[in-house]
Amino acid sequence: MLLLSGCVSGPSPAVSGGDNPAVDQQAQSQPAAEQQAGSTPPSASPEAAATQSGPALATTSDTDKAATEAMKRTVTQSLTGLAAGTPKPATAQVTEVLTAAGIAPAVLQVSQSRTPTGLEADAIEAAVLQGKDCVIGQVREGSVTVTVLPVLASGKCFVGS
Secondary structure: OOOOOOOOOOOOOOOOOOOOHHHHHHHHHHHHHHHHHHHOOOOOOHHHHHHOOOHHHHHHHHHHHHHHHHHHHHHHHHHHHHHHHOOOOOHHHHHHHHHHOOOOHHHEEEOOOEOOOOOEOOOEEEEEEEOOEEEEEEEEOOEEEEEEEEOOOOOOOOOOO
16 A cells, blocks of 8 residues: 655645745645545555454454463463472373363373483473463472463474473
8 A cells, every 4th residue: 555645736835935825825724634634544455454453463462362371370270279289290180180170181281290210200391282372380399380482383382202
């Protein structure tokens, strides 16, 4: 869309030297006409309207942010409740409490609570894929931390299996 501002037909007000009252009067009234023209948005084609950012895009972004914040609260509440009774929960316990909170298993990843050598892990993490975000919660010795990070290029929240 091309928008020209300040283009008017006739002599420029700067050119007028005060010798022609009609031109001077036109120069004085022209800024008001330009302001009126500038205050009304020009009609745009549907294609131009579709490419402009507007309330629909802001609403989608706001909706995504609200969904991520709601998921963050759910993960925080669920893991805090679990950690209060079990400071070092097992993978199955974390999975159970989060799915019981309504999180679909397809968007949930939980780290292993035991190392490959059979030792208890220092912390356990759970990640929930929420749109373009990962809501990641960690339980370490009864303390819960939840953060939001971007999804990895793989489309998952964790690297590895």
